[in-house]
Amino acid sequence: MKPPVRVTPPRAAVVWNGLIEEYRQWLPVTKATPVVTLMEGATPLIPAPRLSKWVGGGVSLYLKYEGLNPTGSFKDRGMTLAISKAKEEGAHAVVCASTGNTAASAAAYAARAGLACTILIPKGEVALGKLAQALMHGAKVLQIRGGFDEALTVVRELGRSYAVTIVNSTNPYRIEGQKTGSFEISDALGRAPAFHAIPVGNAGNITAYWKGYKEYRTAGKISALPRMLGFQAAGAAPIVEGRPVKAPRTIATAIRIGNPASWRGAEAAREESGGVIRAVTDAQILEAYRALARLEGVFCEPASAAGVAGVRTLAKAGYFRGVRDRTVACILTGHGLKDPNTAIEQFERILTADPTVDAVASVLKLTKR
């Protein structure tokens, strides 16, 4: 029994002025807030019938393609608000620790706002596209000889002692902005999905989505809440293991985090919704990453595929058996072009030929008419 579905938020086709204008009444802004926007939000919710079959378990997957935000990730939802509020409060400089996407987003929004931006990233562990973005937008980029967790510890200390505003998701405005993702999904479906699948790194996004769904239900915009299904990479799964991971490892560098700042928020989302937080291996992540691109034409970065990988693992284990509504919204957090190296590494070789018809036909093994 499939409900009618709108695949974009209601007013997107008419006019879209960014998510602060669209969801103003739900956000801590006033007329005095200088809105810094790149027209983020209004990302499509894409039905994925072929991928649903691949995942199994009778699920109907919808892909919330957050890679289509202005800087290519969901971070823009939180950043439009965090930077607007920083400007309102008279800040001159913002700072963040990042596995790459927060950095790219902070750098872009700070540039637009005319604020200085400093980012701390783990040396050698940030995908190429993200680094390119941060540099291009004029951020001061500092590579830390350490991981994300250590970089965030330093940033928090900087925020206490120096005149800089932190724009990590420890900044409550980031969570407020990001909760609009649940509004868009609910507006598109006309209800909440039965399940909400999402990768978990620093755990801000799962916290934000859960907050958004709860607010929409309290306001009577939706009548039921989804079960929250969070997925960490197996080598970086502190919430699953119940203790911080000292040296987190995963190919999904975006979620290579051993001690998430919003740990409790993620646990609350899981417990209150009757959901789960599980681990998926790098092999499972890459399998889902390729399947998304090949079966649906949707290119996301490796970390983003963790949600789809996780739903497949749950389906195989019979998690959805006996469940009537198997609608799953999967949050594809970042664009595939962020990390071209991992994409190309999926292929052993690329065919090569001399520029003649004979050579090309021969390499392609074409048959003559």
Ligand code: F0G
């Ligand atoms: N997916 C992508 C593509 C990310 O960049 C992140 C986090 C996550 C998922 C996890 O979201 O942290 O809210 O649980 N990236 C942060 C960054 C840590 O610095 O860009 P989370």
